[in-house]
Amino acid sequence: TGYQYIITEKKGKVGLITLNRPKALNALSDGLIGEVNQALKLYQEDKEVGSIVITGSEKAFAAGADIKEMEKNSFSDAYMKDMLSQWHDMTKVRKPIIAAVNGYALGGGCELAMMCDMIVAGDKAIFGQPEIKLGTIPGCGGTQRLIRAIGKSKAMELILTGNNLNAVDAERFGLVSRVVPAEDLLSETLKLAEKIASHSQITVSLCKEAVNSAYELSLQEGIKFERRLFHSTFATLDQKEGMNAFVEKRNPTWNNK
Numbered sequence: 001t002g003y004q005y006i007i008t009e010k011k012g013k014v015g016l017i018t019l020n021r022p023k024a025l026n027a028l029s030d031g032l033i034g035e036v037n038q039a040l041k042l043y044q045e046d047k048e049v050g051s052i053v054i055t056g057s058e059k060a061f062a063a064g065a066d067i068k069e070m071e072k073n074s075f076s077d078a079y080m081k082d083m084l085s086q087w088h089d090m091t092k093v094r095k096p097i098i099a100a101v102n103g104y105a106l107g108g109g110c111e112l113a114m115m116c117d118m119i120v121a122g123d124k125a126i127f128g129q130p131e132i133k134l135g136t137i138p139g140c141g142g143t144q145r146l147i148r149a150i151g152k153s154k155a156m157e158l159i160l161t162g163n164n165l166n167a168v169d170a171e172r173f174g175l176v177s178r179v180v181p182a183e184d185l186l187s188e189t190l191k192l193a194e195k196i197a198s199h200s201q202i203t204v205s206l207c208k209e210a211v212n213s214a215y216e217l218s219l220q221e222g223i224k225f226e227r228r229l230f231h232s233t234f235a236t237l238d239q240k241e242g243m244n245a246f247v248e249k250r251n252p253t254w255n256n257k
């Protein structure tokens with residue numbers, strides 16, 4: 001498919017993206033992020049794909065933004081090209097994205113995982129925001145998303161010390177939805193993704209949109225927004241099909257409309 005830094009393959013209804021820059025532990029260069037965005041766009045447009053999984057290697061999900069590519073920038077370079085802004089393109093994808101993390105998810109790697117809708121970790125996964133050790137700060141949502149995931153005190157400790165978080169603690173603190181043996185990571189995550197993809201695509205995307213709005217809205221506004229989206233499901237064929245199938249005691253066949 002012409003990619004240099006990633007491998008894409010469809011597994012049933014799941015679109016898989018494997019970060020594949022082993023010599024640099026999947027360091028997230030502009031080229032790699034550009035390819036991830038391109039692959040996500042194609043999966044978003046592909047009607048056969050119901051959910052997406054992003055994974056890395058056993059040693060590294062991604063060891064951060066590419067330090068060698070970044071280091072020479074001046075402030076004006078970074079500001080004028082709005083460095084890292086292209087990373088946020090992936091948050092516009094409507095289909096759910098699951099990060100399957102084995103090994104290191106550091107700096108931008110941890111931030112990439114947190115931009116996904118959920119994280120499944122292998123038992124040897126290591127998370128952290130070590131930017132402070134490089135004289136910089138998390139630049140792709142780390143200071144904002146980590147606090148929402150694990151709370152202020154723990155987020156502050158990790159970001160200010162640069163210490164790592166192991167998989168067990170990551171689950172205990174709520175950063176990851178589950179921990180599985182490293183060798184089962186991909187198969188378990190694909191199972192989860194396949195289950196999500198077995199539901200109506202439009203309903204899945206409405207759910208994702210409603211849950212994500214909780215990041216941005218007050219409780220009252222969020223509940224109102226949720227209710228409006230709930231009302232809108234009654235304009236879909238899939239609500240009619242889903243409820244009718246229940247009443248007729250059969251399995252639904254989704255139209256994705």
Ligand code: HXC
Nearest residue numbers: 023024025027063064065066067068106107108130139140
């Ligand atoms: C560029 C990297 C890299 C990175 C590893 N490599 N991480 N290159 N950017 N982030 C390269 C190494 O230079 C080395 O290349 C090769 O990958 C293998 O790495 P080693 O260090 O030899 O492996 P190991 O000893 O096993 O140590 C693994 C590690 C370490 C603990 C993960 O690589 C490490 O600390 N990496 C940096 C982690 C980090 O600081 N991440 C945050 C980046 S800043 P050669 O050519 O020598 O073989 C960031 C800013 C975010 O993410 C801003 C928002 C995105």
